[in-house]
Amino acid sequence: MSWFAAYTKPRSEFKAQDFYSKCGIVSYVPAFIENRQWSDRLKKVRTPAISGYIFIKLDKLVYDLVNANPFTRNIVKNHGGAIKITSKEIHTLKACLENSSISKTEFINGDIVYIENGPFKNKKGAVEMVKNNTIVLQLNKLKLKLSLAKSRLSLAG
Secondary structure (H helix, E strand, O other): OEEEEEEEOOOOHHHHHHHHHHOOOEEEOOEEEEEEEOOOOEEEEEEEOOOOEEEEEEOOOOHHHHHHOOOEEEEOEEOOEEOEEOHHHHHHHHHHHHHHHOOOOOOOOOOEEEEOOOOOOOOEEEEEEEEOOEEEEEEOOOOEEEEEEHHHEEEOO
16 A cells, blocks of 8 residues: 545645545544644644645555545646655654654754744744843844744744
8 A cells, every 4th residue: 555645725634634534544644733822822733744735545546536535636746647655754754743742942042943923923033142931033034133932933953
């Protein structure tokens, strides 16, 4: 049996996985648990690690089966042929995501970090100063300094 990757409709990865599991097909959506901050609460949310994709385990690729799912679009192809993914690659992906829960909460000057949420989401900057729960960042591309809470940052890897 081989694994195949399929494109999903926006924000429909888990719906596509549920559809395949009801049909008795093994599928996998790489995901991790993320803490999301709302104005009134903090909530743990399951987030796809690779947005817009689902991995399906099939003996032989049947396009009708893929197209029967209302939440998938098409199989990922390269040079006109469907891409086969080995079980080893899927196991490696699963292992990486299981170990991704370790996060560094102590930042030092010079660390390169990504901003996880807010108006500067996904911007990269260098730590300039750390004070209690606040960090001052230098955003090189925007040429500005910014003060943020530690909870909004993750280390660039």
